[in-house]
Amino acid sequence: MEGNRSMKGAVLPGNSTVELRDFEIPKPGHGEVLIQTKATTICGSDIRCIYREHVGKGPEGYIPGTIAGHEPCGVIVEEGEGLRRFHKGDRVIVYHISGCGLCNDCRRGYYISCKSPYRRAYGWQRNGGMAPYILAEEKDLIALPDSLTYKDGAQVACGFGTVYEAIEKIGVSGNDAVLVTGLGPVGLAALMLCRAMGANLLIGVETNEARIELAKKLGLADHVFSPEGALEKVLQLTGGNGVERSIDASASDPGRQLAIRATRDRGKIAFVGEGGTCTFEPSPDIIHGQKTIYGSWVTSLWKMEELVERLVRWGIHPEELITHEFPLEQASDAYALMAGGSCGKVAVVFE
Structure with a gap:
């Protein structure tokens, strides 16, 4: 130098x-x-x-x-x-x-x-x-690690690390149907990681047609919908119960409302998208269903190291x-x- x-x-x-x-x-x-x-x-x-x-x-x-x-x-x-x-x-x-x-x-x-x-x-x-x-x-x-590319690493530096932290807070396993609202890079990362962690049903909702087509092309979700009628479609896919876990990456009021209302009783919701607002009715939307909303902002050093190790193990x-x-x-x-x-x-x- x-x-x-x-x-x-x-x-x-x-x-x-x-x-x-x-x-x-x-x-x-x-x-x-x-x-x-x-x-x-x-x-x-x-x-x-x-x-x-x-x-x-x-x-x-x-x-x-x-x-x-x-x-x-x-x-x-x-x-x-x-x-x-x-x-x-x-x-x-x-x-x-x-x-x-x-x-x-x-x-x-x-x-x-x-x-x-x-x-x-x-x-x-x-x-x-x-x-x-x-x-x-x-x-x-x-x-x-040598098995990950520099572009993999750049993705981990913020987006994937952020999503991994949120997923770890709400817990995702093979027992779970998962809804992701907002399929920008963070939402797509959420789908990829939830799939690797065993989620048995993955549903994505997005307003942008190009991102809907990208999610379908990449095969990251089992179903991808536009917002119109999305709540009814999610409920239909889950026997009327809703998903066990949901992640909002839309940062929009409608996206967050959908994440809350499409989650079943005693389910868990993570808010990851930055900015915007959220309007909901506490009693019917949260209290009566005993649901939990987690805020999640980026991740910790040790969680990011753990993610890197698991990316290698999962082969993604x-x-x-x-x-x-x-x-x-x-x-x-x-x-x-x-x-x-x-x-x-x-x-x-x-x-």
Whole structure:
């Protein structure tokens, strides 16, 4: 890495555009590594909070001029001093929130919930993966097994890790019929993981025709419906009882209502989609059916490591949900496509 230490990085001005700017390739300090980025995928939160306009606050507060991309995966090419586990040549996923490491949430592995002023998320408050190199702290890394691709790893970095956490909260097994509302990348990931975990009936509901066709093409669900009449169809498929488990990835009021009402008595529901509202009647919708709603936000470090291990055991590859790939020079096209919604996951890949 000696000699020319400059690179291009993609930043998001907040007006539905992407700019490529010049950055110095950083030198890793104590406890840090320099990673050569191999793949970075685009998350819906990038579109919602940064690409369209800088509406984020707190954990989702984007610092203007920061290199975007919080779903990076690559290989370590340069070591700082004081490393304890990872070394040059290791393939790694970057857990995209760098917590303080000392608060109660961080000690539990939930960097996402760190409230310290030292918390910095990659692609939000510190440079992320939309560049050929990314500086990361060793404590934020998760090993990528040889049997998983870099694009698999990028998917784990946020989307699949988020879904896995939600599934673990509500518990999914071969006993369960599962409904997923909203079949964007997160909803598709939910179907893929629930299938691997043995769910005996998988139902997806989505408004976007392109995503309905994608879900059918990938064969991730047993049934895929548009919202019209979806509740009656789910009840018909489940003998009038409803599903044991449901996951909302739509972030819409109608999607969340469907997830609640299509779940049987004593069933469990996970809300994963960010933003939006939810309107329901507590007594008939929740209390009388003794249902439980779980909120789930990203995942913990140890759960993400566990997911990686299980992906290998299950023999599944998250990269199968990537429908479009772009080089960094075409990052503008990549973000525009993701913002349009008529796609699966979108990735920026590096040589």
